[in-house]
Amino acid sequence: MADVIKEFKEIPYKIYLEENEMPTEWYNVRADMINKPAPLLNPGTGQPMTAEELGGVFCEELVKQELDNDTQRIPIPQEILDFYKMYRPSPLVRAYCLEEKLDTPAHIYYKFEGNNTSGSHKLNSAIAQAYYAKNQGLKGVTTETGAGQWGTALSMACSYLGLDCDVYMVKVSYEQKPFRREVMRTYGANVTPSPSMTTEIGKKILADHPGTTGSLGCAISEAVESAVSREGYRYVLGSVLNQVLLHQSIIGLETKTALDKYGIEADMIIGCAGGGSNLGGLISPFAGEKLRGEKDYQIIAVEPKSCPSLTRGKYAYDFCDTGMVCPLAKMYTLGSGFIPSPNHAGGLRYHGMSSVVSQLYDDGIIEARAVEQTEVFKAATEFARVEGILPAPESSHAIKVAIDEAMKCKETGEEKNIVFGLTGTGYFDMYAYQAFNDGKMTDYIPTDEELEASFATLPQIG
Ligand SMILES: *Cc1c(COP(=O)(O)O)cnc(C)c1O
Numbered sequence: 131m132a133d134v135i136k137e138f139k140e141i142p143y144k145i146y147l148e149e150n151e152m153p154t155e156w157y158n159v160r161a162d163m164i165n166k167p168a169p170l171l172n173p174g175t176g177q178p179m180t181a182e183e184l185g186g187v188f189c190e191e192l193v194k195q196e197l198d199n200d201t202q203r204i205p206i207p208q209e210i211l212d213f214y215k216m217y218r219p220s221p222l223v224r225a226y227c228l229e230e231k232l233d234t235p236a237h238i239y240y241k242f243e244g245n246n247t248s249g250s251h252k253l254n255s256a257i258a259q260a261y262y263a264k265n266q267g268l269k270g271v272t273t274e275t276g277a278g279q280w281g282t283a284l285s286m287a288c289s290y291l292g293l294d295c296d297v298y299m300v301k302v303s304y305e306q307k308p309f310r311r312e313v314m315r316t317y318g319a320n321v322t323p324s325p326s327m328t329t330e331i332g333k334k335i336l337a338d339h340p341g342t343t344g345s346l347g348c349a350i351s352e353a354v355e356s357a358v359s360r361e362g363y364r365y366v367l368g369s370v371l372n373q374v375l376l377h378q379s380i381i382g383l384e385t386k387t388a389l390d391k392y393g394i395e396a397d398m399i400i401g402c403a404g405g406g407s408n409l410g411g412l413i414s415p416f417a418g419e420k421l422r423g424e425k426d427y428q429i430i431a432v433e434p435k436s437c438p439s440l441t442r443g444k445y446a447y448d449f450c451d452t453g454m455v456c457p458l459a460k461m462y463t464l465g466s467g468f469i470p471s472p473n474h475a476g477g478l479r480y481h482g483m484s485s486v487v488s489q490l491y492d493d494g495i496i497e498a499r500a501v502e503q504t505e506v507f508k509a510a511t512e513f514a515r516v517e518g519i520l521p522a523p524e525s526s527h528a529i530k531v532a533i534d535e536a537m538k539c540k541e542t543g544e545e546k547n548i549v550f551g552l553t554g555t556g557y558f559d560m561y562a563y564q565a566f567n568d569g570k571m572t573d574y575i576p577t578d579e580e581l582e583a584s585f586a587t588l589p590q591i592g
Pocket residue numbers: 249250251252279280368369370402403404405406407408409478522524525553554555
């Protein structure tokens with residue numbers, strides 16, 4: 131106990147950064163990667179997408195960032211720094227209470243990104259993407275949202291900058307998460323349930339699958355069509371892309387500065403992985419040190435067993451969306467036709483994984499683990515009861531593995547420093563918590579046959 135009290139003095143419960151300690155540049159891990167992530171391909175020609183082709187869909191400056199594999203540090207424009215000041219730095223919390231509850235010698239830290247109205251890390255990239263759209267003189271942006279965090283973040287950023295924001299929200303979420311929808315509308319966004327009759331692809335999907343409750347891949351196709359078919363609009367995406375990981379590097383940079391400030395060396399860095407943006411952002415500066423041969427860390431991506439793109443997927447070129455209108459990306463993927471079981475409530479449902487994260491995984495810089503959702507909610511509950519934050523189901527995947535690792539330390543007596551990303555809060559996920567509390571939540575793990583059927587939909591590329 132005396133030790134603990136001493137530590138309490140040395141390392142505060144929450145480590146904040148002073149304004150002059152805040153990062154002013156994003157870190158581009160691609161610059162330090164020996165094997166660069168594979169380029170996006172034009173689905174028509176099979177050739178790498180050019181800046182010009184991408185410029186029809188995405189904002190100019192964001193295309194530059196997407197294609198830039200060489201610039202290590204990219205200055206954050208002042209307007210974005212000013213916006214970050216409203217909710218950043220996010221705290222790096224020493225989980226003293228969780229450590230005590232687990233009775234582990236491990237030191238656990240988490241970087242909490244849920245301290246803004248959107249409730250997640252997604253605002254870090256939303257404001258950057260909206261800023262570049264505004265700077266280019268565009269009228270507005272279109273996007274899709276599944277659970278709603280990205281749509282909420284983007285609508286906040288757009289209202290701040292005075293841009294139109296058209297969100298295609300997966301129909302099942304639109305109906306099940308009316309409060310998310312209303313937050314977006316409060317920030318001035320137009321929210322359309324997807325599939326809809328407002329796009330050609332939406333009409334086609336509705337004709338082929340009447341009564342469908344939609345999917346993320348299908349909402350992406352609608353949002354892209356809606357952007358490219360109108361003057362002054364571009365499409366923006368909340369995860370997966372290189373540019374999004376770049377913006378999210380703010381998470382890792384702050385984490386590293388905070389750890390350095392107290393002389394703490396992380397042994398292990400853990401993050402949940404859906405499309406890979408928070409994980410990529412959190413680990414980037416650490417992976418960079420590892421790639422440059424300066425330090426070694428154990429880096430773990432955690433995904434759901436029901437949507438296991440890293441642990442059971444194939445590393446191949448695939449479509450990013452169901453409508454097959456987007457460029458092809460080389461990634462660990464379950465196939466764009468993969469639809470996670472409806473009893474999976476824990477988020478992280480995207481069929482593929484960011485090209486950067488995929489390449490780092492393929493090169494052995496990071497490892498991956500898949501966990502079952504009932505275990506995830508058990509960990510979420512344990513965490514909520516001692517640390518006072520009701521975590522998002524997505525974030526709870528990282529909690530689960532952090533707890534597992536802390537329990538291993540208890541057996542071995544090792545005092546490892548475990549750092550994990552707590553990406554957001556779970557107030558809009560109470561149906562999932564309800565299912566768990568009622569004992570009605572089940573686990574679903576796709577069979578090999580199901581995955582094979584889905585792999586069969588992969589495009590045949592060289
Ligand atoms: C969107 C989201 C994720 C997953 O997305 P990534 O791009 O993999 O980071 C994780 N946690 C929360 C709270 C989210 O909103």
